[in-house]
Every structure is written in C-alpha cells, then in structure tokens.
Amino acid sequence: SGCTDTSGENQTSTDGVNVEETTTYIVGIDGEYKPYSYVDTDGNPVGFDVDSIKWIAEKEGFEVEIIPVAWDGIIPALMAGKIDMVYSGMTITDKRLEQVNFSIPYWKVNQSVAINDVNNYTMDDFMSGKYIIGAQSGTSGAQWVEENLIDTGIMPAENFKNTYSTFPLVSEDLKNQRIDFAIYDKPPMLEAIEGKPLSIIGEIDTNEEYGVAIRKSDVELLETINDGLTQLMADPYWEELKTEYGMV
Ligand code: ARG
Known part of the structure; x- marks a missing residue:
C-alpha cells in the first residue's frame, strides 16, 4: 500500500464537499543511472524509467513522488516503507526475489x-x-x-x-x-x-531482465504496475520513449 493515503475512496472534506483522494506512491530511483533514471540540470528526476512510471501512474490513476535513494540501500528502504517501489533499471535476481517481488520484465x-x-x-x-x-x-x-x-x-x-x-x-x-x-x-x-x-x-x-521491485505484501500494487507496464509496452509511447533515450 502507498505511503500516504491508501484508501482510494471518496472522502468528505470539512466543508462537506466530496474530494477524490488519490494514492501517492513513492518511487525510489538511483539519481545517476542514465538513461533510465537521473536528475536533470534543474534537479528534476528524468529518464526512461521515470517517464515510464509517470505514464503508468496517469493510466492507472495514482500520483507519484520520485526520490533518489542510495543504490546499495534501496531494497532496505523499500522494505522499511520509505519508498513503495524501485523503478531504476533493477535486474530481477533470485537473491532479490527472496526479499521483494518484481513486476513483469520490461527490459533486457x-x-x-x-x-x-x-x-x-x-x-x-x-x-x-x-x-x-x-x-x-x-x-x-x-x-x-x-x-x-x-x-x-x-x-x-x-x-x-x-x-x-x-x-x-x-x-x-x-x-x-x-x-x-x-x-x-x-x-x-x-x-x-x-x-x-x-x-x-x-x-x-x-x-538480465529489469523489473519494478515492490514489497511482497503489496499484492495490489504489483497487479497495478503489471497492468500499467503491459499497456505501456503495447502503446506507441513505448517506441517514442526508446527513441527519446536512444535505446534501440
Ligand atoms: N541492473 C543492475 C542491477 O540491478 C545495475 C543497476 C544499477 N541501477 C541503478 N539504478 N544504479 O544491479
């Protein structure tokens, strides 16, 4: 579940108006992993993986906050709930699968x-x-x-x-x-x-195959990401992304 609101239900604000609360997931990246995830000169996270998760979030109706995390502590950060997923060119390995789940592969x-x-x-x-x-x-x-x-x-x-x-x-x-x-x-x-x-x-x-790492307990998020990835890889935007980041 997300780090902030996880209900995804309509909630009533103090003045009685129904407001749609959107789940925000915190995405951990290595900020120095060009072309997948890096920070541009203005300090904004960009890259193939960053643009991918933004597209998936829009399709699936959630918000993302993308934060750089030290790579060798990124799985501990995920397990501790500091981030909700790792989307940063992470290889699906047997060792990591002992600790976390992975989405379907999206890159080789x-x-x-x-x-x-x-x-x-x-x-x-x-x-x-x-x-x-x-x-x-x-x-x-x-x-x-x-x-x-x-x-x-x-x-x-x-x-x-x-x-x-x-x-x-x-x-x-x-x-x-x-x-x-x-x-x-x-x-x-x-x-x-x-x-x-x-x-x-x-x-x-x-x-090796890249996947999105997610806590084992977050079964619903895993399904959402798998659905989003499946849609993304079948969408013309996927080819645009590859071209933009020079990946053929
Ligand atoms: N694919 C390799 C791994 O999973 C290298 C990943 C490094 N990724 C990064 N964002 N620094 O270990």
Whole structure:
C-alpha cells in the first residue's frame, strides 16, 4: 500500500464537499543511472524509467513522488516503507526475489566491460583475475564478479573494488587509472564512457531482465504496475520513449 493515503475512496472534506483522494506512491530511483533514471540540470528526476512510471501512474490513476535513494540501500528502504517501489533499471535476481517481488520484465540487458584507452587489455585479461576491477556496490555486475571470479578462486578479493556508491565514481577511477576494468549494464556504460578516453571491450551474456521491485505484501500494487507496464509496452509511447533515450 502507498505511503500516504491508501484508501482510494471518496472522502468528505470539512466543508462537506466530496474530494477524490488519490494514492501517492513513492518511487525510489538511483539519481545517476542514465538513461533510465537521473536528475536533470534543474534537479528534476528524468529518464526512461521515470517517464515510464509517470505514464503508468496517469493510466492507472495514482500520483507519484520520485526520490533518489542510495543504490546499495534501496531494497532496505523499500522494505522499511520509505519508498513503495524501485523503478531504476533493477535486474530481477533470485537473491532479490527472496526479499521483494518484481513486476513483469520490461527490459533486457547484458553486462559490459570497459577499459581506459591507454591500456590494451582484452577480455582474457579481465577474466585472468590479475587486474583491478571496479563495480558499483550492490549491483548485478558486482555479483557476477563475485560469483565467477572471486568465489571460484580466480581473482583475489583485494583486486575487486566494489564499494562505489554510484557508477560515475567507477568511471572516474577508470579514467584516472586507479582501476583497470569497469563492469556495468551496457546502456548506462555507453552513457558513462561517452566523450571519455574509455572503451567497451566486451559483453558478458548475463541475459538480465529489469523489473519494478515492490514489497511482497503489496499484492495490489504489483497487479497495478503489471497492468500499467503491459499497456505501456503495447502503446506507441513505448517506441517514442526508446527513441527519446536512444535505446534501440
Ligand atoms: N541492473 C543492475 C542491477 O540491478 C545495475 C543497476 C544499477 N541501477 C541503478 N539504478 N544504479 O544491479
């Protein structure tokens, strides 16, 4: 249920006039996750996911308040009721499904690996575990490195810098050669390397799907979001959004 009014029923104001109370849901985003969710120069949340939830809200008749939340604390914030959903390029993972529900998938991505152009590193170098890899904390990319390079004994844990709170901090360190590789979802990686001496050298076929995370107890909200997403993905606006944010 929403953080503010959840009744959705007509209520009577003090002067006896019926006023329609609209439910407001608080949507948590990572404010530095271009092109899905970010904050424009005027401080307004924008992006593919932000525009999507605004469209869904209008169709389904609720209000949204969109607030940036630190990514590695975003599921705890959801569970604690500080936000009602996470709509910010979040991959549906088994680990997360233990804690929250996910909407139907709305997007597919793979992980990508980037280097600084001064180095000629290859994907074999990345997989060797001999170099320093950076990842945003609490991401599926970080989980991939842990499971495939660290838990397998290929890479010593100290070669993995995984405490960055945002991805721009990772790409900054790649630029300054404090790390050798960065791993991230490909669309935001493309945004992050643009205009910088950084390049994507490979993709990892993780075949991830993005979904909207919702508390397990909010069964009705899950249905509403699924209905909204189904409508959105069948609407011409979906294609417009893809074009606007350069996602083909
Ligand atoms: N898709 C990846 C994940 O779910 C990366 C997401 C990062 N998203 C963000 N809004 N920072 O872990």
